[in-house]
Amino acid sequence: MLVLQQDLADEARRIPIGDVDVIRLGRLAADTERFANALRRFGWLATRA
Secondary structure, X not given: OHHHHXXXXXXXXXXXXXXXXXXXXXXXXXXXXXXXXXXXXXXXXXXHO
């Protein structure tokens, strides 16, 4: 989670200065979606316990 948070913060600093890389942003979006899916699964599992 901390790595994803740092990656998001890095992108937030890059975008205003025009350092936009769509491939890097795509990878970050995919990583974010995988993390969100994992949180959903964990939440679902936690409600089953």
